[in-house]
Amino acid sequence: MEIFLQQILNGLVLxxxxxxxxxxxxxxxxxxxxxxFAHGEVVMVGAMITISMLTMFxxxxxxxxxxxxxxxxxxxxxxxxxxxxxxxxxxxxxPLRKAQKLAPLxxxxxxxxxxxxxxxxxxxxxxxxxxxxIDVEPIDFMGATVTNLxxxxxxxxxxxxxxxxxxxxxxxxxxxxxxxxxNQEVAGLMGISINHxxxxxxxxxxxxxxxxxxMRAANYGQADAYxxxxxxxxxxxxxxxxxxxxIFGAMAGGILLGVIESLAAGYIGxxxxxxxxxxxxDIFAFIVLILVLVxxxxxxxxxxxxxxx
Amino acid sequence: MNKTMKYGLLLVLLVALPFIVNATPFxxxxxxRILGYAMLYVMLAxxxxxVIGYAGLLDMGYIGFYAVGAxxxxxxxxxxxxxxxxxxxxxxxxFWVVIPLCAIVAGIFGxxxxxxxxxxxxxxxxxxxxxxxxxxxxxxxNLDRPYNLTNGPQGINNINPLHIGTHSLKSTWTLFxxxxxxxxxxxxxxxxxVIFVIFLSSRLENSRIGRAWMALREDEIAAEAMGxxxxxxxxxxxGMGATFGGxxxxxxxxxxxxxxxxxxxxxxxxxxxxMVVLGGMGSxxxxxxxxxxxxVMPELFRDVVNAIQPVLVNNITFISEDTLRNVxxxxxxxxxxxxxxxxxxxxxxxxxxxxxxxRRQELHDKDEEPFDSAHYVKETxxxxxxxxxxxxxxxxxxxx
Numbered sequence: 001m002e003i004f005l006q007q008i009l010n011g012l013v014l015x016x017x018x019x020x021x022x023x024x025x026x027x028x029x030x031x032x033x034x035x036x037f038a039h040g041e042v043v044m045v046g047a048m049i050t051i052s053m054l055t056m057f058x059x060x061x062x063x064x065x066x067x068x069x070x071x072x073x074x075x076x077x078x079x080x081x082x083x084x085x086x087x088x089x090x091x092x093x094x095p096l097r098k099a100q101k102l103a104p105l106x107x108x109x110x111x112x113x114x115x116x117x118x119x120x121x122x123x124x125x126x127x128x129x130x131x132x133x134i135d136v137e138p139i140d141f142m143g144a145t146v147t148n149l150x151x152x153x154x155x156x157x158x159x160x161x162x163x164x165x166x167x168x169x170x171x172x173x174x175x176x177x178x179x180x181x182x183n184q185e186v187a188g189l190m191g192i193s194i195n196h197x198x199x200x201x202x203x204x205x206x207x208x209x210x211x212x213x214x215m216r217a218a219n220y221g222q223a224d225a226y227x228x229x230x231x232x233x234x235x236x237x238x239x240x241x242x243x244x245x246x247i248f249g250a251m252a253g254g255i256l257l258g259v260i261e262s263l264a265a266g267y268i269g270x271x272x273x274x275x276x277x278x279x280x281x282d283i284f285a286f287i288v289l290i291l292v293l294v295x296x297x298x299x300x301x302x303x304x305x306x307x308x309x
Numbered sequence: 310m311n312k313t314m315k316y317g318l319l320l321v322l323l324v325a326l327p328f329i330v331n332a333t334p335f336x337x338x339x340x341x342r343i344l345g346y347a348m349l350y351v352m353l354a355x356x357x358x359x360v361i362g363y364a365g366l367l368d369m370g371y372i373g374f375y376a377v378g379a380x381x382x383x384x385x386x387x388x389x390x391x392x393x394x395x396x397x398x399x400x401x402x403x404f405w406v407v408i409p410l411c412a413i414v415a416g417i418f419g420x421x422x423x424x425x426x427x428x429x430x431x432x433x434x435x436x437x438x439x440x441x442x443x444x445x446x447x448x449x450x451n452l453d454r455p456y457n458l459t460n461g462p463q464g465i466n467n468i469n470p471l472h473i474g475t476h477s478l479k480s481t482w483t484l485f486x487x488x489x490x491x492x493x494x495x496x497x498x499x500x501x502x503v504i505f506v507i508f509l510s511s512r513l514e515n516s517r518i519g520r521a522w523m524a525l526r527e528d529e530i531a532a533e534a535m536g537x538x539x540x541x542x543x544x545x546x547x548g549m550g551a552t553f554g555g556x557x558x559x560x561x562x563x564x565x566x567x568x569x570x571x572x573x574x575x576x577x578x579x580x581x582x583x584m585v586v587l588g589g590m591g592s593x594x595x596x597x598x599x600x601x602x603x604x605v606m607p608e609l610f611r612d613v614v615n616a617i618q619p620v621l622v623n624n625i626t627f628i629s630e631d632t633l634r635n636v637x638x639x640x641x642x643x644x645x646x647x648x649x650x651x652x653x654x655x656x657x658x659x660x661x662x663x664x665x666x667x668r669r670q671e672l673h674d675k676d677e678e679p680f681d682s683a684h685y686v687k688e689t690x691x692x693x694x695x696x697x698x699x700x701x702x703x704x705x706x707x708x709x
Contacts, residue, residue, distance in 0.1 A: 035432040092652055101431050102367055103655045106586055109369075109579060110651030117645040121636045229575070233443075236436060283447050286440030293437060294425050 015258020021235030024205030040232015046210025085206030243299025356553025365526030370442025378558025415555020423547030464569025589661020
């Protein structure tokens with residue numbers, strides 16, 4: 001029972017990160033129908049810049065509480081990722097918005113390779129460890145262990161999602177985004193600047209992604225130039241699971257995928273009599289993705305059909 | 310000069326190439342080896358071209374079929390499994406048994422993995438096939454327990470070379486005063502298979518099946534209305550593409566004498582995709598040239614970078630040495646160039662560098678369409694049909 005609770009808790013932490021990344025995919029997909037393959041790389045860049053900043057601050061000998069230092073680092077890394085996403089959209093996706101469907105997809109893959117390799121040039125191929133600015137304390141929760149950092153991750157994720165919900169449902173910008181998602185041309189006729197709204201979508205998604213990247217790096221205590229690819233794929237699976245284009249779907253899908261993955265990794269050895277071990281953890285996201293697309297392509301909460309060109 | 314003579318001359322040149330390269334100082338056997346790998350990439354790119362170029366299905370897990378072919382050959386022709394399972398040693402399988410076997414098994418994998426994705430198109434298909442490619446790799450990486458089939462991350466060693474008749478390709482013999490070294494043997498066999506694959510591709514392109522693939526690529530609904538069986542045609546594309554992958558995987562395995570899951574990572578799939586995209590999707594000559602450029606260029610690049618790196622590292626002091634080494638890493642620079650090539654080609658020349666005539670026409674048609682308002686009005690009936698499904702179909706090109 002303790003193992004079960006422990007896996008659920010791990011899954012919730014993992015799932016919060018997936019959910020935040022998945023929001024970036026789903027928002028962009030909802031508006032322009034493009035899978036932004038490079039989103040995972042933006043997440044990675046967010047984590048790496050934060051690590052660099054933290055290292056720099058500690059080298060400068062800044063004596064402040066850990067949380068403040070971390071916030072200062074994120075004040076730099078999150079806007080940097082937003083700017084990156086803005087230019088990415090402008091250079092690689094906007095000129096191709098009217099082109100055939102494969103074209104923006106291939107540029108997206110290209111951008112993601114470019115970002116990954118630039119990151120390798122800047123930060124090298126190996127792991128960068130996350131400076132321990134926050135004292136991680138384990139807390140006992142009904143027999144399972146959870147750290148104060150993990151609790152903070154979950155709380156921040158929930159706050160971010162509430163903030164996004166408020167932005168999309170209650171503000172003028174959100175209304176414009178929803179209108180653009182429904183019909184770009186008509187939204188344009190209503191006086192909405194489509195290009196601006198699409199840029200904003202990329203920027204907001206990148207901001208959430210950067211925060212998720214920091215969370216993941218802090219939770220695992222390290223980050224590397226490859227982390228974006230697999231994290232991005234899983235988050236995309238989460239977005240599909242929830243119903244792509246649907247913001248609540250991405251949140252639910254992310255958390256669900258985190259829990260599924262964590263439970264599956266914990267129990268697969270027992271279930272298959274030792275035939276498959278927890279090494280296979282990474283394939284569950286793909287299996288979930290394939291099952292969802294085959295049996296319920298619209299996802300859990302989505303209404304759209306996945307059958308698109 | 311007529312066409313036959315041109316092709317004949319090209320063939321003579323290609324056959325003579327390894328001997329020339331082998332004898333050239335600075336190049337030597339290393340470069341013959343690189344040419345051999347280039348041939349393997351040509352096969353892979355032509356296989357992927359069937360799936361992406363002809364049938365328009367963006368398959369990102371293509372390297373999985375390469376892995377299947379490579380591992381099948383490795384397991385059949387190395388002591389690894391036989392020591393574990395059977396008393397007798399590995400067999401020297403005849404060429405015409407093992408290569409078709411790998412082709413068929415990879416083809417079956419292609420159909421099996423294609424089947425669940427039949428309903429998906431475009432971006433979803435890309436992600437799901439990418440997932441399949443990763444799943445294959447993860448299995449290769451972990452199938453050393455409970456039963457040691459793939460030997461896990463260490464990979465399989467001591468793979469027997471390919472045999473033609475009783476001749477091993479890894480032995481040297483002299484004929485007409487020319488020395489046939491192992492790399493040259495392999496190159497020539499690869500060249501023969503590449504020519505066969507090119508022939509097959511061009512016959513497929515102009516066949517009933519090829520036209521069906523292209524019809525499906527352009528407009529699924531219209532193609533189905535013409536009586537095409539969407540399911541079978543798509544599965545055939547996956548299967549045919551995978552077959553090419555399986556053959557080149559088997560050849561790779563025998564060429565290298567060693568396989569490990571490292572060779573079948575996602576980046577390899579992307580590299581092959583870049584070859585197809587750069588050359589021009591659907592154009593055989595384009596894809597061949599794209600594959601040769603992208604497989605040979607990085608090696609040139611590596612030589613140049615490795616020559617320059619120590620000089621720069623010693624002379625530039627204002628950047629730290631580690632950073633400089635990271636920046637001047639040959640494989641990083643290579644991938645960076647691939648990424649840039651993909652973005653630039655898609656943005657400025659979406660039909661590729663050597664496009665097929667049909668593709669070029671089609672793409673340039675589309676560019677002009679949105680500004681031609683008179684044309685738009687004339688074709689309102691088409692516009693209406695596609696307005697219901699703005700993402701599925703374009704008003705242009707296929708309507709007429």
